[in-house]
Every structure is written in structure tokens, then in C-alpha cells.
Amino acid sequence: MLILECPCCGVKAEETELAPGGEAHLKRFGPGSSDEEFEAYMFARKNPKGVHFERWRHAYGCGKWFLAARCTATLEVFGTYPAQTTEPPAELIAKIKAKRPDWKGWK
Amino acid sequence: MSARLQKGGRLIDRSARMEFSFNGKKMQGLRGDTLASALLANDQLLVGRSFKYHRPRGIVASGPEEPNALVALGTGARYEPNQRVTTTELFDGLTSASQNHWPSLEFDIGAVNNKLARFLPAGFYYKTFIHPRSAWKHLFEPVIRRSAGLGKPPEEADADHYEYTYGHCDILIAGGGIAGLQAALVAGASGAKVLVLEQTAHWGGRAPVDGDIIDGKPAEDWVRNALQALEAMENVTLRARSMVSGVYDHGYVLAEERIADHTPGDGRPRKRLWRIRAATVIAATGALERPLSFAGNDIPGVMLAAAARDYAVNFAVSPGEHTVVVTNNDDAYRTAITLKEYGLQVTVIDARPAPVGELPSRARALGIRIETGRGIIKVKGGKRVTGVSIGLQAGEGGAVEDIACDAVAMSGGWSPVVHLWSHCGGKLVWDADRALFRPDAARPPLNHDGSALVWPLGAANGALTADAALRDAVEQARLAVQSLGLDAGAAEAAIADPVEEGAILPVWIMPASAGIELKSKMWLDFQNDVKVSDVQLAAREGYVSVEHTKRYTTLGMATDQGKLSNINGLAVLADALSEEIPRVGTTTFRPPYTPVTIGALAGEARGDIFQPLRKTPMHDWHLAQGAYMEPVGLWQRPYTYPRAGETHEQAVNREVVNTRDRLGLLDASTLGKIIVKGPDAGKFLDMLYTNVMSNLGVGKCRYGLMCNEQGFLSDDGVVIRIAEDTWLCHTTSGGADRIHAWMEDWLQCEWWDWQVYTANVTEQYGQIAVVGPNARKLLEKIGGMDVSKEALPFMTFKDGELGGFPVRVHRISFSGELSYEIAVPASHALAFWELLYSEGQEFGLQTYGTEGLHVLRAEKGFIMIGDETDGTVIPQDLNLDWAISKKKEDFLGKRGQQRTFLAAKDRWKLVGFESLDGSVIPDGAYVIAAGTNEYGFRNAQGRITSTYYSPALKKGIAMGLLLNGPARMGEVVEFTAMTGGVSAQAKVVDPVFYDKDGEKQNV
């Protein structure tokens, strides 16, 4: 039962208020894309033991989607941020690197 | 024999006698007894049979770790199987019965399995799966089924009720022994909000039984003072009978409070499930004593040494006249001393060559006979202990002496209860000197911010003696308090008189070099009948992982989850593999700590309030009319409105015919309604739907399809354009929330710069379909806006007024008839419905339900999401190419549909089927193709997706998918029956069975 702070309304939301949305920062590939690009967009997902970026929706709260960086092994949450971005905020990346020096980065 | 002693018993009230029964036999106990102590007081040693061999089983423990003594409690609506007698508080009138025996506990035919033990080795179940196949079906399965299973499931609905409650605290303390109470004093003094949960009805844990002296007084006095001090703190809450079952992510804690187990029928909830959010958790959960593995250690009368002490001190129950205490550590001497002081005969068998601690010295001084360097070679007896043979622990099993006795108290050392530490990933370290796993402080389970989530202390942290436990409790509780940024303050630290204990000698097999004969009688897991020989066999057969060994032998997989057997089994496995214990690892502890009853988990969500119920404004009206309701998502909708004497089938046919011939009324309020508004709304809908919505004229309706990114059809419905920048999307009844979330996902996460606003207004409107040739006559009668063909042509809508109600009238049809779908504000919907119903009678109006709706749409060949679609169907499969834009560069699903498999020419496509004999083809039936596949099943070339009796055609009609279907009109195909074989033949036809040109709806 994770607790994630919704960056939109500021509520520390419990998992029962949230709907999961899978991996964050996927790039959509539509018509004109190659089979490989489409396959990667549709099916290839990271499954790290460690730092991971995810989509969550404050479904039973303000209704807004947001993104979260957390460790899948220890459940430590590094931070949450609005969904309207194509990459994690620089300060969040710096914070994770400080905590996990071996981390290879988000891409 | 076990019996009630004449004096003592700190928890019982000798003036309050209680009647209870076991297997129909009347017995007497005392207030304060557990069922276990009361059974022992009545010399009822035999209480059950083991799972596999049906061996006689007695009470082994005195707490939640009990593996054997599971009984069925109560009768009828209060019957509950698999209850541990050791945690069941006695009450007057309690009825109990033993389990897993036939025909009786004393004479059990299943015990023949015991004789067949060598044919039922470790991995027996898996081995029988392998070969021969027929043996499993005809030989093994029937035998296993008859003998497997413990309690029988209840037959009546539970008469009790259960409830949830929510707790929020800074520090949750699990365990109310002296360590837990000391931690609570520290935490309480810091001002933190503290919740202390104790699983038993009593505070203080083992210390009062062990005779510890704290701050110069008996432990019991200190416990009383500590409780008084804690009760005086407003920020501290104490709850007894509350078992913490699990610690989950970020400090979510579940606990089960037993409220009325011991006062059945008094009106209170039976149990209360606590759902707690704790900023941090203290695990003061104590330790569990381990059995010793010697031959016959499962015979009734053999119990844990501390349990024997508990029964004597707490309940004044002696385990026997003469108890042999067998041990590898000093703690068991407390049991020997206690029993001796009660005037009972005691002999100590100590595996250690030269025990030197304070306790052995005291025992010697009391004149107790102590045999050192010895072990039990085997226990004698069948349904109760009659004696033991002893010999050298270091030997192979040669007996040097037989000792007559009627009880054996064993101690193989103690294992900290690390469950709560481990649930969220806390790691363990093997303490070889003391032969135990304890929490590794360097690798704790983590909270959301990366800090430690659980603070183990006292015996749970490996501090097994009272003075060590109290010191550890203060130290760890201070760290817990500081982790919350609070000041631990100056809570008084209690000091217990130290008792010098000698070192434990790890003993995993007794005697150390026992042969196979003895090892086949050494039980590790009493409930699941796993012996030392089974684990060794698993090791020989190549099982090197403890997790695999567990599953192969079923060690630790019984209802006690290996509380007594895990460490012993692990040590035996390590020995068999010639590995160090920590290298073999330990199993993962998962919640719950002890079983939580399903009733408590369900809480009040039973019967009518099992899940939320969504009602349309006309819900009660439907019920009053005797409608037969069916669930559609969380909605309840009328399936049909049967009249007196009608079957549902007859009622549906009547409703369909009446709608086609005269006038039908349908409650369509559940239809999803989502407003999409904004400068970019048209562009957005063009991405969402397969066809173009941006060019829809204001006042017009258009049918649209939505696909997921894979290209599969996900939802459909009519879209209307209300204003230049505003559309309203109708979705399927079950799809409104999902589609609204889908829209929001794309708007928030992909096209966040598009100016679009969405609102799910499904429940703001009632929606009523007025359907049939007389529909216009009814609306003209109630009066208001012009509903003529000219003013309101097919596939248009208008806002206005009808019969004095504000309405939006849509000329859309899901039946093929002249049809008006009328949206009206929800608050007016029932009144408007009643007006239509009464004014429509002269035109032959009848209501119809969802089944009639289905028949009407199937006769017209209209698809239904969830029938014609199943997540693998693209619109092209349903011949809906006309609703897929060729011009749009992009829409959700377009790229997916270009994949070779979906773009292939030879797909299963929608057709109609008419059965040759007029019967209704079974739903889901496959269209058979020639030959068989690699598994020997008939090949298929299609399947039925919708199938009904058509009143219009007076025969069975069906829709379905068929390989290259549209090119095969007129062909006769065969279907499978539910029972196998060919059930029906049908002709492939156009799926539009009725009014192919659509003349009836366009009038």
C-alpha cells in the first residue's frame, strides 16, 4: 500500500486512491512508424529491480495523472511530478543519483 | 496424565466453572482457561489427526504457533473449522470437535496411511503426476481426495457480523510483552501517537511465567504499573486480543481484533479488522520455541518446554505426573524447576555435555535428576507418551536407559518472531553462537523516504532474556522515536535481574548420528507430516533451494506456516547439503502472521452491500413492477418485466413483438454520457474515434468506434454535436468510467497542450427510449416540441420540451424501429417516465428490458461491445470499414491495425447464422473445420458471438465470426455442442435479419 504525494492537489494519497498506469515517459509511435518502433512502444517495458519511473492517476481524488520515481525493490519513493513532461525533472535525477550512485540513469 | 493442579494458575478463576464439550463429551473448565488448557485439565491429550498419515496428535504449544490442535468450533451458523485450541478462550457452552479423522478420533481408518508411509515419500504428489497418467485419475486422486483436507467448510451463512476500523498513529507497537510495554513507555513519553496491539488477552508476555524480577519486583507487578502509566497517557492506545497480521508498504498495517470470539451472540461484532497507517512500526513480537527432532516427537504428550510451563503457571495444569524435559539450552530448566516446585516428578535430559548456567545449578539444588550429554533416542507410546529411551546425543541411537514418563517437554532453542520485520523486505542475519536468525539492523525494510520502517526489539531482535530485552527495548524505541524527529525524552528504563544463561548447543537431530529408522520418525512439520527423512530425501533428489524443498516436501506449508518447523527443516537441509545454514537461506515470511478469518476481511461488505449499487432514477419503479434485474457493471437493469404466469423467455418475446408492432419503453439511463468541450475538442475526437467527428454538424448524431492503440475495438456509441465547440459522446453502459479515464489519460499525458475539457455526466441525465411504430404518436400526445420527420429527421437531435419536461430528443435507433432516445435531467426522469408510461397505454405501450434490447439489436445485425468484441477483434472484422476514416493521418489504433496479422485477408469476420432446424445455437459454439490441431482438438474456423430466438423470424438467429465469412453466404456450416460433437448446422447469412434497408427506423 504505497503512499504517493499527488503533485496536483498535494494530497499524500494511499494506493487505494490511485490507479496505476505502467511505465512513464513512453514515446508514442503512430502511423508511419516502423514495426520495431511500434513494437517497442506497444510491448517493450522496463522491469528494473531498482529505480523506476511510473504513471499513476489520482483516480479517487483529483483525477489527475502524475509521474513517480521509486525503487521497485525497497519501495522508496524519490519523488512525484506532473505528467506534462517528456523527461524527469533535473533536480529529481540529481536526488536519485545522490542516493543511488550506481544508478545508470532513466533512459 | 495431564490434570488440574490443586493450587496456582495466575489466569484462571477457580470460582467460575464452565461447561464445554469436545467430540460430544461434556467437560469442565474454568474462566480464564484456553480451550487447550481446559482439554489438558481433562486429560484430553489426543485432539486431532495429522494431514497425511492420520497420526494421533496432541497439543504441542500454548500460543498461535500450535500446529496440531486445530478443531471445529461451534455449530450451524457459528461453525468455524481449523481453530487453534491454544488461542481459543474458553466460554460456557463452547462446543468443539476434532478434525481429519474417520470414522472417529480414536479409531481412524486413514491411519493406515501411516503403515504405507514408505510409499508416500517426499514429493509423493508430484511423483504421482508423472506416470502413469491413468494411475493419477483412478488411483491416487480418489485416495488423496478422501484423506486430504483438515476441517470441513461451514454449510450455513455466518451468523456473526464483522467490521473495519481505521487507525492512524506515529508508532505502532506490535506485541505487549515487557519489551513492547517498555517501548511504549519510551514512545509515549516522546509525545508520539502510539498504538500498542497485543495478540492475546493478557499483557506482559512470557516474563510473568518465567518468574523474572523487574525493578526489584515480580514481572507481573511491573507490567501492572506499566499499563497504568500507559493508560494515563492520552497519546497511547492499548488494544488486547489484536493480532498484527502484516506490515505492508509504507507503514500500512493490518490487524485482527477478536472482540466476541469468547462471548458469542452478545451483539458485538465477532472481529474487527484494523487498517492502520503508521509512520513507523515497532516489532516486539517475541520469540517461538523450537521443537527437537527425535523419534516419536509427535506422540501426544510431547510438547514444547515453555508451553508446559505456561500450562502450569497460567492455568495450573500439569502436563503429566512425570515429565522428561529434553533440551539443548538453559531456558528449559525453568520448566523443570516450575514443575518440580509444583511437586511433580521431573527428569532433565540435556544434550550438552556440561551445562553450567545458573538455572541448571538451581535445578540440581532442587534435587532434579539431570542426564547430560544425552538425548532422547525415541518416545514410547501411541496415543499418549508412556516413556522414553535415552542414549548418547553424540551416538547413533543405542539406548542406555528407558525412563517411564507420561509427558515430554522439549526445547531446541528459540527463534525470534521476525515476520513483521521480513514482510516488507527486512533481511536476517544468522547468529551462529545462539543458533537463531535475527533482524540485520543494516538491512531493514524501508519506508517511503528510505528510512527504516520497522524497529525490532526484545526477543524479536534476539534479546532473549528479560534484562537484555528491556535494555534493547529502550535503545531501539529511542531510535524509532528519533527517526520521526521527536525527542525520546527521559522515559524510565526498567532493569531486570540478570539470569546468567549458559550457551546453547545447536541440536538439529537427536541423536546426532541417528539412522534412517529413527529419522523416519522424527517430525519436523507436525501438521503436514514432514519428517527429517523427507527433507534428506529431497536433498538427495537434487533440491538444493529451501524454497523448492519446501514445496516438494510441503514443509512449513500447513496452516501454521512452519512457525515450529522452518528453522529445524532448514538446518536439516543445510546438513544434508553440507552447507552452512545462512548459505541455504531462509524462507520468505509473508502475511498474515496467523490466519485472518475471511469474515473480518470482508467486514460489512456482505450480501446487498457487497459492492456499490448504481441505480437509475427509475430503479425503484422497475422493482415495483416486478422486473427481473440483471447486473450491468455496478448497475442493476431490468432484464425483462415478466407478467403473472410468464417465463422470462415468454416475457422477452412478448416485449420484442410489442415493440416491433406497437410501442416499447426502455430505461437507457445507464448509457455513458461524456461531454467533450473546447477549441481542440474536434481534433481530439478525431484521434479518439476511427471516423471523423470534427465535421459533424451541430444538431447531428453520428455512430462512432473507439479502438485501443493495438487497434482492437474498445467501445462504441453515438456522438452528438451540441455546439461549435461541444460534443457529447455516448458510451456503452459499462464503459463510461473507463472511456472517461481513457480520454483524460490522452489529454493529460500525451496532448496536454490541447485545449479540451471533459466531464462524465452519465448520472446527470435519465435516458428513455421510446421505440416502435407508435412512438411519434405518444410524443405528439403529451405535446411540446415538434417531433415530426421534417423537424427532427433520423440521426439528428433537438433540445426542447415535452409534456412540460426539459428534454433533449435524439432520433437514433438501436432496434431498427422508429425511435426517440430522450435525455431528461435525472431529477425529472422518473416523473417523465411515469407520464410516458400512463399516456402510452392507449398506443399499446409496454416496457422492455435488456434482453429485449439485445434481441432487437441482433435482429438488425447491430454489434454489442463485449459480445461481438473480446479484445481481439478489430472493427474491420465486424464489416465496420465504413466507420473507419481512410483520410485521417492518425487515430488511436490506426497503426496497430496495420500490423500484418490484423491486415491479413483471411480473418474471422462477422456474418449471420440461421440454424437449419430453427433451434438456437449455443452461445460461444465453435464452427468446426476439418482436421485436428496438435493437441488433438477439432480445428475451428469461427465462433458464435450472439445468439437468440428471433420472434420476428420465429427461429434461432445468431451472429458470429467466420473465416472469410462475408464471401461464404449460403454455405452450411457445423457447430460444436457443449458436450462435444456436432450440435447444429446453420446457413451463413447476412447478419441483418430484419428490415435490411432500414425503412422502419427512418420514418
Ligand SMILES: [Zn+2]
Ligand atoms: Zn490529486
